[in-house]
Amino acid sequence: MKILLIFLAALLVSGAAFSQNQEASASALLKNYLDIKDALVKSDSKQAAVYASEMQATLEKETSLNEKEALLQAVQQVTKEKNIEKQRTAFMNLSTLMWNVVESSEGLTQDVYYQYCPMKKAYWLSTEKAIKNPYYGSKMLTCGSVEATKKK
Numbered sequence: 305m306k307i308l309l310i311f312l313a314a315l316l317v318s319g320a321a322f323s324q325n326q327e328a329s330a331s332a333l334l335k336n337y338l339d340i341k342d343a344l345v346k347s348d349s350k351q352a353a354v355y356a357s358e359m360q361a362t363l364e365k366e367t368s369l370n371e372k373e374a375l376l377q378a379v380q381q382v383t384k385e386k387n388i389e390k391q392r393t394a395f396m397n398l399s400t401l402m403w404n405v406v407e408s409s410e411g412l413t414q415d416v417y418y419q420y421c422p423m424k425k426a427y428w429l430s431t432e433k434a435i436k437n438p439y440y441g442s443k444m445l446t447c448g449s450v451e452a453t454k455k456k
Contacts, residue, residue: 329362329366329368329369330405330406330409330412331409331412331413332362333359333362333363333366333369333375333402333405334402334405334406334412334416334429336355336358336359336362337359337398337399337402337429338429338430338431339355339358339359340352340355340356340359340379340382340395340398341395341428341429341430341438342436342438343355344388344391344392344395344438344439344441345436345437345438345441345445346441347388347441347442349385349386349387349388349391352382352388352391352395353382353383353384353385353386353391356379356380356382356383356391357383359379360376360379360380360383363375363376363379364376369405371401371404371405374401375398375401375402375405378394378397378398378401379398381394381397381398382394382395382398388441392424392438392439395428395438395439396424396426396427396439399426399427399428399429400427402429403418403427403429403452406429406454407454409454411456412454412456413456414431414456415431415453415454415455415456416429416430416431416453416454417429417430417431417432417433417450417452417453418450418451418452418453418454419435419437419448419449419450419451420448420449420450420451421437421439421440421447421448422447422448422449423439423440423444423447424439424440426439427451433450434446435447435448435449435450
C-alpha cells in the first residue's frame, strides 16, 4: 500500500511538471510567433526570417508537443522564403497550427485573439483585439475581424 501511494504521488508530481513545461513551451512559441507576425505587419521580410529561425530553435528543443513536426515544417517555410508574399503564404499554415497549440494550452498569461482576413481567407493570432493584418501590412492594416478568443 505504501509503495502504491508513493508511486501515485510521484506520478502526480511528474504530471504537474510535464504540464508546466508544456505551458512554458506554448508561451515561448507564442512569443516567437507574435514576433514573426509583427514583422509581417511591418512588411519586413528579413526580420520575419530572423524571428522564424528563433521559433525553429525553440521548436527543436521541444519534446512534448503533438504539432512539433508540422510546426517545424511551417516555420521553415517562413525562414527560407525571401519574398514577403511567400512568407505570408507560409504564415497562413503556421497560424492555423499555432491556434491549435494555444487552444489546447492552459495557463496562458494573456488573452489570445484568433483573427481573420476575409481578403486572404486566412487567420492569424494576436494578443491585441485591435486588427493589425500581417497579410497586407500597411496596404490594409485594419482589414479583418476577431473570430475567437482564448482567455488566459
